[in-house]
Amino acid sequence: MNRLTRALAATALTATTALGFHGTAAAVPAAGDVTVMGWPxxxxxxxxxxxxxxxxxxxxxxxxxxxxxxxxxxxxxxxxxxxxxxxxxxxxxxxxxxxxxxxxxxxxxxxxx
CATH class of the missing domain: 2.60.40 (Immunoglobulin-like)
Known part of the structure; x- marks a missing residue:
């Protein structure tokens, strides 16, 4: 799984938990773990x-x-x-x-x- 996919999956699971759906909450990546990179x-x-x-x-x-x-x-x-x-x-x-x-x-x- 690439970095972007992991970041999106973690975001989706966190959002699902925040909306009150039943499921397992995913851990949010540590502050030092930048998973989505951008432009200079x-x-x-x-x-x-x-x-x-x-x-x-x-x-x-x-x-x-x-x-x-x-x-x-x-x-x-x-x-x-x-x-x-x-x-x-x-x-x-x-x-x-x-x-x-x-x-x-x-x-x-x-x-x-």
């Missing part, structure tokens, strides 16, 4: 040395990575780059490829579920 918070991003950076103050179980849009020096379509690895702490960086220049920065985030 406290995030910021911006330009960094012909590329971009991204960082979040709390991962909350999720992860993040920097993205950048670059324009070719000799014309053409914008080039999109994303940092190869997901981060749960620290700074994520990604750079424009050769013969391109920074256009805009961004951040990509995901939850664990």
């Amino acid at each position: 918070t406290g995030c910021e991003y911006g330009s960094y040395d012909n590329g971009s950076y991204a960082k979040c103050s709390r991962s909350n179980g999720g992860s993040y990575r920097a993205t950048v849009l670059c324009y070719p020096m000799h014309g053409g379509n914008l080039v999109s780059r994303t940092a190869p690895g997901w981060k749960t702490s620290g700074v994520s960086k990604v750079f424009c490829p050769p013969l391109t220049m920074f256009s805009s920065a961004g951040i990509e985030t995901r939850s664990t579920h």
Whole structure:
């Protein structure tokens, strides 16, 4: 049983007991046992040395990575780059490829579920 299923089952059993239905009450998980994780918070991003950076103050179980849009020096379509690895702490960086220049920065985030 995954963490989310356990959390929902415990909540359902607790709610059933609170409503007065007969049954066995489930123990509520301890305060330190975080069973449902979320999205990163406290995030910021911006330009960094012909590329971009991204960082979040709390991962909350999720992860993040920097993205950048670059324009070719000799014309053409914008080039999109994303940092190869997901981060749960620290700074994520990604750079424009050769013969391109920074256009805009961004951040990509995901939850664990």
